[in-house]
Amino acid sequence: GALTAQGSNRGRRGRCGFSAVDLAAGMHSARFRLVAQQVFSRPPALVTQRLRRRCQAANGLSWSEARFDGATVTLPDAIELTSFAAQLDDVMASVRNANRKGVWMRVPLSQGGVLPLAAAHGFRFHHAVGESAMLLAWLPEDEPCPVPDFATHVVGVGGMCINERHEVLVVQERRAATTTSQGSWKLPGGLVDLAEELDVAVEREVLEETGVRSCFKSLLALRHQHGAAFGRDDAYCVCLLSPLSAEIRACEREIAAAAWLPLPEYYEGTKATSARQGVEENFNAFVARNVIAAAEAGNLDGAAIGLAAREMPAPKGYLPGVTGLTNRETYRLYSGFH
Numbered sequence: 493g494a495l496t497a498q499g500s501n502r503g504r505r506g507r508c509g510f511s512a513v514d515l516a517a518g519m520h521s522a523r524f525r526l527v528a529q530q531v532f533s534r535p536p537a538l539v540t541q542r543l544r545r546r547c548q549a550a551n552g553l554s555w556s557e558a559r560f561d562g563a564t565v566t567l568p569d570a571i572e573l574t575s576f577a578a579q580l581d582d583v584m585a586s587v588r589n590a591n592r593k594g595v596w597m598r599v600p601l602s603q604g605g606v607l608p609l610a611a612a613h614g615f616r617f618h619h620a621v622g623e624s625a626m627l628l629a630w631l632p633e634d635e636p637c638p639v640p641d642f643a644t645h646v647v648g649v650g651g652m653c654i655n656e657r658h659e660v661l662v663v664q665e666r667r668a669a670t671t672t673s674q675g676s677w678k679l680p681g682g683l684v685d686l687a688e689e690l691d692v693a694v695e696r697e698v699l700e701e702t703g704v705r706s707c708f709k710s711l712l713a714l715r716h717q718h719g720a721a722f723g724r725d726d727a728y729c730v731c732l733l734s735p736l737s738a739e740i741r742a743c744e745r746e747i748a749a750a751a752w753l754p755l756p757e758y759y760e761g762t763k764a765t766s767a768r769q770g771v772e773e774n775f776n777a778f779v780a781r782n783v784i785a786a787a788e789a790g791n792l793d794g795a796a797i798g799l800a801a802r803e804m805p806a807p808k809g810y811l812p813g814v815t816g817l818t819n820r821e822t823y824r825l826y827s828g829f830h
Contacts, residue, residue, distance in 0.1 A: 553579040555587055555595075563592040567603055577609050584613050588631060594639055595629040618642055645725045649694040650681035652779065653706045653733040658787050659752040660780075661735065663701055666748045672768040677753060677761045678776065679730065689824050691801050694731045702750045703741025706733040710798030711826045712783070715775045730779050732798055755784050799826040 552568030553576075565583055587595055597615060599606060601623045615627040619642030630637035653661040662677040680701040684693040691708035698706050709732040720726035742750040753761075762777035773781070786797045802825045 553583050555583050557590075557592070558594070558596060560594065561592055562594040562596065563587045563590070565595060565597040567597070567599065567606070571603055571606060573605050573609075576606055577612075580606075580609060580613060584629075593630065593632055593635070594637070595631060597627045597629075598624050599627060600624045643724060645727050646721050647684040647690075648681060648726065648728045649684055649690055649697060650679035650728065650730045651694045651698040651706060651733045652679055652712060652730055652783065653698055653704065653735050654755070654783070654787075654792065655735050655738070655752065657752075658755050658792070660755055660758050661698070661702055661704055661706075661740075662751060662753050662758055663742065663747045664749040666746060670769075673765055676765045677751075677758060680747075680750070689801075690729055690731065690826070691824065694729075694733065698733065701743050701747050703737075703739065703743075705736040707736055708732075708801060709734055709793070710800050712798040713775070713779050728775070730776075732783075755780065755787060759784055799828050801826055 552570075553565065555563045555565045558564045565580075565587075584595070595615070596618075597610060599610070607625075607627075610627055610629075614629040614631070616629070618626045618628040618639070620626070626642075628637075628639060630639070651661070655661075661680065663680045664675060664677060668674040668676070668678075680698045681694060682697040682701070684690060688696075690711065695706055695708055698704055712730045712732050714730075715726075715728045717726040717728075738752075740750045740752075759777065759780040762774065762780050766772065766774040766777050783792070783797070786792050791797055803822050804825045806821055806823050
């Protein structure tokens with residue numbers, strides 16, 4: 493019964509992908525005899541599984557188990573769009589029969605023609621990187637999808653680099669993010685690259701924008717906002733730095749001006765920007781006010797204010813995509829504890 497074509501239509505395919513014509517033409521072939529011998533020597537459940545794998549192998553479209561009762565559908569190198577819909581029907585039926593929940597499918601740009609067909613099975617974009625997009629279909633209708641969004645945050649750093657005279661290194665951007673901050677003095681900084689440490693990132697950004705080499709001392713404050721670039725959340729970290737050089741060589745492409753300003757002068761500028769923004773005290777003014785207080789108390793030291801960086805041994809047993817584990821031997825901990 494497993495090899496019997498369903499229905500009476502001459503070319504209609506059965507569960508395993510064989511039609512009545514296939515059976516009639518091939519029943520005396522070596523391949524047919526081998527399949528029949530293997531099929532009828534196994535229990536029905538194994539027969540179905542075996543035939544499903546054979547159909548998938550013939551189609552070139554297959555799936556494998558993924559974590560959390562998921563599945564990963566793998567596209568072949570070459571796809572015929574005329575037959576892809578039927579192939580995906582078979583694979584998704586097999587996935588559902590196996591009680592899998594979240595189904596992943598990576599689609600390269602060169603095979604973008606499959607996207608409408610995948611969408612018909614409930615696939616939606618989860619993320620895209622480089623030349624491929626990762627699709628996700630959540631199958632249970634009575635269970636909300638627990639898969640987190642991809643890249644929920646944009647992470648940025650600002651370097652508060654203060655010399656022995658209590659002057660802070662500041663820049664004016666050629667094109668500020670908002671009109672209220674255009675022309676204002678601000679801390680040099682930018683976005684953290686993927687797999688880059690915060691302390692490394694802030695030292696790099698300060699060097700790129702001002703030409704000043706610096707050394708990370710502590711993490712002073714973190715601002716968390718929503719609805720930032722690309723609709724993502726924004727985490728902006730202000731770090732205390734000590735300069736290792738003094739000469740300014742500003743990046744002409746991005747920076748209109750750079751200077752060493754006395755802390756009180758910088759603070760007054762942040763208050764003026766706050767007023768233009770319609771707030772009593774913005775984030776930069778808050779940080780500047782507290783840093784000035786620490787300097788006046790003689791506590792302008794990375795060990796005295798902020799969170800110091802500590803190298804920690806990473807847990808063993810790394811698994812890709814698991815929160816709390818890392819693909820490196822160590823990780824950075826920022827803490828005020830010792």
